[in-house]
Amino acid sequence: MRMDELLKGAFQRLSSVSDTAQLDAQLLLAHVLGVSTSYFYTWPEKEVSAIDVERFYTLLVRRELGEPVAYLLGQQSFWSLDLEVAPCTLIPRADTERLVEVALTVLPKNKVARILDLGTGTGAIALSLAVELPQSTVVGVDLIEEAVALAKRNAIRNRLDNATFLQSSWFDALDACEPFNLIVSNPPYIDPDDEHLSQGDVRFEPKSALVADNHGMADIEHIINIASNFMAPDAYLMFEHGYDQASYVQACLIEAGFVAVESFQDLGGNDRVTIGQYSVKK
Structure with missing residues (x-):
């Protein structure tokens, strides 16, 4: 034919x-x-x-x-990277590149920083920051062993040696004596009852990477409550979140003592990224 x-x-x-x-x-x-x-x-x-x-x-x-095309092909482009993808974790999406963009506004390219990516999945965010901040050290953690192995393969695939990946339930495997200058996360933030979970590509993606209790906010709240123990003075914490969650994320950050709290919009004009700066009380 x-x-x-x-x-x-x-x-x-x-x-x-x-x-x-x-x-x-x-x-x-x-x-x-x-x-x-x-x-x-x-x-x-x-x-x-x-x-x-x-x-x-x-x-x-x-x-x-x-079934998503990315899973059928086994690969997906993100930022300047060519990434292997697999059903053990989410497919990197264009909206998540906004998180990378915002991160690069708070960390100059010549800064030697320690960066943490919580729930790294394919390693998309961690490796994008490793590309743009070659003098920095990036650590990515994920609960799923297969996702950690996938992120490691993507580091090799893209010839990046300043990013490492660990299996960890959020901060559990990390040492608080080695603080980070930036913590980023695209955590699960979808309400378990959201009707969109039964539609489109997300039907084939792991629910553990999509869904969180308390209307999608449980994991974000957990991270905010613990993050300061792993942050250097004046470090930043930032999340990707749902289009209607910015005000709540801001409130949680402010309540936890973060300052310079601000939200940023994605390509569709929706609030997608919220950041806060860790302020050491004197």
Whole structure:
């Protein structure tokens, strides 16, 4: 079958289940053939072998059932990185890049800092900061052993040696005698009863990385209550959170004694990142 005919049929099949049906089809076929998507515009009449057609249709059926393209490909781009992804953790999303951007506004590139990423998953945030702050040391922790192994592979994949990854339930495996200048986290923040958990890509992502008690706020509250024990003077704590949670996160930070509390919007104009600075009481 010709590539253009194969892609046309795939687009028709995916158009009812994906807003990016054409791109999805191209990415899946490019993955099967080991080419870039630009290849399809150069050689649209190229014949695809029966074996590759079968492999493509296998992926197509999985995508029709809603499985995320990133899981089907086993990779996802984030910041300037090429990351391996797997169902043991969340797929890095563009909105999370906002957390990286905000972090870079509080830590100059020439600063030698210690940075902690709580709930690191693929290592996306930790490794992005390691790229941009090469003189700093970045530590990423995750409760899931498979996620820690995945983050370590991503560090090797992107040739980064200033980031290390540990298995830990938040701060449990860390030494308070080695404080951090910046703590970042994209923790679970979705209400367990949120209807969106049964829709779209998140159906295939681990609920443990998405859901938190107390209307999605339990893990953020836990981190805020403990974080100061692991922070250097004037260090920053920052979170990604839900679009409607900024005011509550701000209130929790202020109650815990943080200053310079502020929220930042994502590309869609929603409050997405909230930060606070640790102030040592004199």
